Amino acid sequence: MSKASDIAVVGAGAAGIAAAVTAARGGCRTLLIDQRESAGGTGGFSGLTTLCGLYDDAGNMLNDGFAREFADAVGEGRPVRTGKLWVLRYRPERFRDVATQLLNSLPNLVVRWNTPVRDVALVGGRITGLNGIAVGAVIDCSGTAEVARTVGAECLATDDSTQAPAVVFPLHDIARELDSVVAATQVLLPLARAGLPPVSFQPHPELHSVTVKLTGSPEHAPQVIEFLRKNVAGFEHCRTSCTEFRLRRRAGRMIVGQYVLTGDDVLSARKFPDAVARGAWPIEQWNAAGVSRVRYLPAGEHYEIPARCLRAASIPNLFMAGKTISADVDAIASARVMGCCLATGAAAGNLAVAFVTSAQQQQQ
Ligand SMILES: Cc1cc2nc3c(=O)[nH]c(=O)nc-3n(C[C@H](O)[C@H](O)[C@H](O)COP(=O)(O)OP(=O)(O)OC[C@H]3O[C@@H](n4cnc5c(N)ncnc54)[C@H](O)[C@@H]3O)c2cc1C
Numbered sequence: 001m002s003k004a005s006d007i008a009v010v011g012a013g014a015a016g017i018a019a020a021v022t023a024a025r026g027g028c029r030t031l032l033i034d035q036r037e038s039a040g041g042t043g044g045f046s047g048l049t050t051l052c053g054l055y056d057d058a059g060n061m062l063n064d065g066f067a068r069e070f071a072d073a074v075g076e077g078r079p080v081r082t083g084k085l086w087v088l089r090y091r092p093e094r095f096r097d098v099a100t101q102l103l104n105s106l107p108n109l110v111v112r113w114n115t116p117v118r119d120v121a122l123v124g125g126r127i128t129g130l131n132g133i134a135v136g137a138v139i140d141c142s143g144t145a146e147v148a149r150t151v152g153a154e155c156l157a158t159d160d161s162t163q164a165p166a167v168v169f170p171l172h173d174i175a176r177e178l179d180s181v182v183a184a185t186q187v188l189l190p191l192a193r194a195g196l197p198p199v200s201f202q203p204h205p206e207l208h209s210v211t212v213k214l215t216g217s218p219e220h221a222p223q224v225i226e227f228l229r230k231n232v233a234g235f236e237h238c239r240t241s242c243t244e245f246r247l248r249r250r251a252g253r254m255i256v257g258q259y260v261l262t263g264d265d266v267l268s269a270r271k272f273p274d275a276v277a278r279g280a281w282p283i284e285q286w287n288a289a290g291v292s293r294v295r296y297l298p299a300g301e302h303y304e305i306p307a308r309c310l311r312a313a314s315i316p317n318l319f320m321a322g323k324t325i326s327a328d329v330d331a332i333a334s335a336r337v338m339g340c341c342l343a344t345g346a347a348a349g350n351l352a353v354a355f356v357t358s359a360q361q362q363q364q
Contacts, residue, residue: 004134005031005110006356007349009141010117013041014338015322015345016141017099018066022349023139024109028356031133032109035116039099041143043338044092046248047168049211050202053281053339055079055086056302062278066346067339073098082202084296085281089204117142120150126317127151136356137317139348144252145324153312156260158251159329162285162293165249167214167221169242176234178203178210187232194231196224198290215290218245250286251332255320258308263330266303267295275304276347279340283333305335310348317355321348 006028009020017039020032034041042048054071055061059079061068074095075088103111120138121129127138130147140147145155177183184201191199197216204210214221222245228235263283264270280302283295297303309326312318322341323332335344 005029006136007031007139007352008033008130008133008135009139010034010130010147011041011141011143011322012036012039012099012103012111013141013143013322014043014341015348016041016139017102018070018342018345019139019141019321019349019352020109021102021106022066022346023353024106026350026353028108028353030109031112031135032103033112033115033117033131035114037113038096039103039111040092040096042248044096044099046246047092047170047211047242049091049170049204050087050089051075051338052085052087053279053337054088055339056280057084057086057299059086062280062302062339063343067342070098070342071339117146117150120147122151122315125315127315136359137319137352139319139321139352140255140324141321141345141348143323145255145320147318148255148312148320148324149253151315151318153314153318154256156254156256156328158249158253158332161287162329163250163333164215164286164288164290165247166286167216167218167245167247168211169214169221169240169245170209170211171225171228171238171240172207172209173237173239174208174210174234175237177205179205187228187235190231191224191227194227196220196227199224200290200292215286215288218247221245251329251336252323254327254332255318255324256313257320257326258311258313259306259326261305261309261325261327261331261335263328263333266331266334267297269297269301269303271304272306274307276307276310276351277305277340277343278302279305279335281334281337281340283330285333305340305344305347307347307351310344310351319348319352321345
């Protein structure tokens with residue numbers, strides 16, 4: 001095998017950025033690979049503009065450390081309250097720029113773009129190499145458990161009937177208020193009457209723009225924009241900066257870990273002795289008709305994610321973060337939001353550093 005890395009991270013979305021920076025800051029020679037041309041993942045490239053899952057229902061930050069650092073660097077202004085929840089607005093280009101700066105700031109962190117996972121060597125039940133590079137531990141942040149799949153580790157599939165994929169795109173130059181349910185419904189109704197697929201709005205009044213989430217196929221996006229321009233007052237001059245409409249999967253595949261976080265754990269705000277991250281986002285399900293069902297935690301509460309959810313059950317040096325953590329379909333419908341992904345990414349980075357350091361000490 002050529003070269004060697006202590007820790008390899010696969011995927012440079014919110015979770016992978018957090019994992020790679022944390023692993024390198026922990027002193028490990030770290031390799032980050034992604035099949036894309038640069039860092040960002042879903043948070044940087046899909047048109048999303050709100051970081052969810054950073055705060056409890058009083059607006060207090062749930063996770064310190066990297067999640068706070070990244071949110072401080074990326075966020076636009078102060079957190080905003082939407083119903084019972086707090087979100088932080090951001091611009092995707094800023095998300096990508098901050099990620100790139102952080103990843104370039106560490107001499108012991110090597111990044112390889114346009115590099116999909118090709119092969120993963122498994123010897124004696126441990127991963128020993130990734131794409132021909134010797135590794136001490138791997139953190140799967142691919143969103144779809146690509147490393148685990150390659151080595152045949154047990155995974156849980158998500159359920160598209162409760163996690164319906166959607167097309168996300170921003171619309172700019174809107175001369176109309178959309179900030180209340182009534183105001184948004186006045187726009188959504190004509191779209192529905194015209195037989196267009198369901199959409200939901202995240203308005204950004206100060207920017208005269210809105211993020212549209214469309215439960216349909218990518219070719220519907222230009223139709224929706226055209227309809228709004230021609231038929232809805234205030235949208236005459238709307239335009240999108242999105243160059244590629246793509247269907248985005250809300251959840252992909254979760255790796256079975258030493259513990260599987262459940263929807264009951266989330267809704268009962270369960271705490272764990274080996275907690276490494278906190279979440280308070282509700283269980284948010286979306287069906288194929290674009291209708292969401294939201295189940296909240298008790299007021300003032302948060303749940304914890306144990307370290308066991310970030311350690312693969314069958315492979316001691318495989319860790320996971322973000323959308324791939326060990327969680328059932330209900331739990332991941334809460335823990336998949338970016339605030340949680342940043343927190344589990346940083347936690348997985350720390351766990352992998354501890355694993356590699358201990359293994360190196362045992363060899364001495
Ligand atoms: C429609 C939709 C709306 C959402 N709305 C919000 C919202 O408003 N706010 C919020 O906080 N969250 C939202 N989410 C959830 C959130 O965006 C994602 O769950 C989160 O960004 C996942 O982060 P991640 O790092 O786990 O994975 P990702 O961001 O998906 O990153 C995975 C990375 O792995 C790379 N990769 C994949 N396969 C391979 C491979 N074989 N080899 C190498 N690299 C690979 C990918 O290129 C990618 O860069 C939404 C999700 C969707 C789909």
